[in-house]
Every structure is written in C-alpha cells, then in structure tokens.
Amino acid sequence: MNLKEPTTLKIRLHQVGLSRNIKPTKVMLTGDWHISPIISDTQFGFLADAISQIHPDVIVMQGDIVDSPTELSRETSLKKLLREMKLCSKAAPTFLVLGSHDFITPTKKREIMKEFAIPRWKILCKKCGVKLLLDEWAELPNIRIFGSFQDEKCSTYTNKSGELIHKDRPSEFEKYIEKMDFSAATPDKINWLAAHAPLITPKVIEACKKFDVLSFGHTHGGIVPRGMDEIFEKFGIHSGIISANKTLFPRKVRGAWEEDGETMIVINAGMTGAQFCAPEIFQKLNRIKAAEVSLVEIDSK
Numbered sequence: 001m002n003l004k005e006p007t008t009l010k011i012r013l014h015q016v017g018l019s020r021n022i023k024p025t026k027v028m029l030t031g032d033w034h035i036s037p038i039i040s041d042t043q044f045g046f047l048a049d050a051i052s053q054i055h056p057d058v059i060v061m062q063g064d065i066v067d068s069p070t071e072l073s074r075e076t077s078l079k080k081l082l083r084e085m086k087l088c089s090k091a092a093p094t095f096l097v098l099g100s101h102d103f104i105t106p107t108k109k110r111e112i113m114k115e116f117a118i119p120r121w122k123i124l125c126k127k128c129g130v131k132l133l134l135d136e137w138a139e140l141p142n143i144r145i146f147g148s149f150q151d152e153k154c155s156t157y158t159n160k161s162g163e164l165i166h167k168d169r170p171s172e173f174e175k176y177i178e179k180m181d182f183s184a185a186t187p188d189k190i191n192w193l194a195a196h197a198p199l200i201t202p203k204v205i206e207a208c209k210k211f212d213v214l215s216f217g218h219t220h221g222g223i224v225p226r227g228m229d230e231i232f233e234k235f236g237i238h239s240g241i242i243s244a245n246k247t248l249f250p251r252k253v254r255g256a257w258e259e260d261g262e263t264m265i266v267i268n269a270g271m272t273g274a275q276f277c278a279p280e281i282f283q284k285l286n287r288i289k290a291a292e293v294s295l296v297e298i299d300s301k
C-alpha cells in the first residue's frame, strides 16, 4: 500500500428527479486520477470495484487524468492509462473532458503543452474506445452530453515577470460559456454538461440553464477526512479543508446541490487528494480522504 494514496473507496450517490418523462439513467463520474509515480494499482482496484458495483449506463471522466502531460510519454503511466480507460469503455460509453494537468505541467516552471498533449489524448482515446469531448456534443439514446474544454485561460495567468501562475479564473469560463451555442439541448433527453473545474458563477449558471446537470471534478473534495464529508453533507455543507490551489477552507468543493432551483451541480471528489506535484507533507493527507467515484441516478419525479 502506497502511503500517499487514499486507502478506501467511496461511491457517493446523488439522485436527480426531472419533471418530464425520461428513461432512468445511471451516470458514473470519475476523475482526478493524477496518474504519476505515486499512484499504484490500489487506486485502479477501486475503479474496477466501483464499476462492478454500479453497472453504469454512462461514464464521464472529469479530467486531471495524469498529474502532468509529461506522463503521456512515460511507459508505466501509459500502460495504466490504457488499461483503465479500456476498463471504463468496456463497461459503458465513456466520455473524457480534460483538466489543466492533462495539458499543462504542474511544476514551478509551468508550461502549456497543448500541442504535445492533445494529439496524444486523441490517439489514446481512439485506442481505448473513449470519446474525448473538446467543446462538443455526444448523443446517446437518452442523454446528450456537452464536454467543455477549459483551456489555459481558465486556469492560468502570466504575472509581471512573465511566469505562468496557476489560478482558477471563473471570469474566463464565463466569457467562454457565454459564447457557446447550447440550442441542441432540448427536453427530449437528459441534458448534461461536463467540465473539469467548477468555475461556477451566476452568469455561468444562467448560460447553462438548458442543462439538467453540470458535473465537475478538480477540487479533490477539499480533502475532507472520510466520514466527516457525509456529516457535512447532511447539513448541506460542501466546503473542504484545502483547495486544489492550496487555499484553506474552500467552499463548494464536493457533493451535489441545486442552483436556482433548477440545475443540479455535481462535484466529484476524485480518486486522489494531494497529487504528486504537491509538497510531500500534503501528499500524506491523501490517507484521510477516500477515493471517490460519484453515481448520479436520474429519473422522472
């Protein structure tokens, strides 16, 4: 057992009731695998267990699948990626949205590696039968999914000394989402939007009101100790201890809730806590957090 990994699996169930006739559908969310040298097979045992318990109709991979795009040329990481993505696609139609770690190096000398990483993700997805959604729709008989690509503007900025700094930038996501055409979202199916980081603002919610569910990853659930998260949830508390940006006590980093009484927001807390690129002391916090897979059951009210 790797001491820098969660030691238990949690399948977090969320039920969504729609006030129109739709076929019951089970969507499984997984993400923030952060494949790197500290991720062992234990994590993937959890993924296999979750799939066999849930029997999902659809799987959405919420991004940050690797800790750094450089893992896409490390043989051991590629092997894990191929095996686990195939495991998902064999179980159900599987869709992937990318997170910043999938195309930007997370080290101090941050580098945008879009031109290197995206063609590799396309090849990998093709090999594994996973559909990569880069600002595009996917249609299944009872669900329609829009996968949003949050590019580097949503997660970085350049400071005065020309350094690339990591920071969640909701205002950039607002600009992006307001330009999107969501007219394809019609009530004949479940309408779902998946993106990596929950950069949720009132403008984003307004632009996405045609969607029944908006799903995200990225936050690692705020690395809340297993068990405590459920107590918080009972009181409608979605805050955590430490955010993906290493700020303390972030709000809205885990669970599911309705925004504006209409759109359901679901945030998957991911398989890892503090990733490989985080300081060692934070990596040890991973043991307090469960590896989380979310199950969203959608049905008519």
Ligand SMILES: [Fe+2]
Binding pocket: 032, 034, 064, 099, 101, 218, 219, 220, 244, 270
């Ligand atoms: Fe992540």
Ligand SMILES: [Fe+2]
Binding pocket: 064, 099, 100, 101, 196, 197, 217, 218, 219, 244
């Ligand atoms: Fe992330």
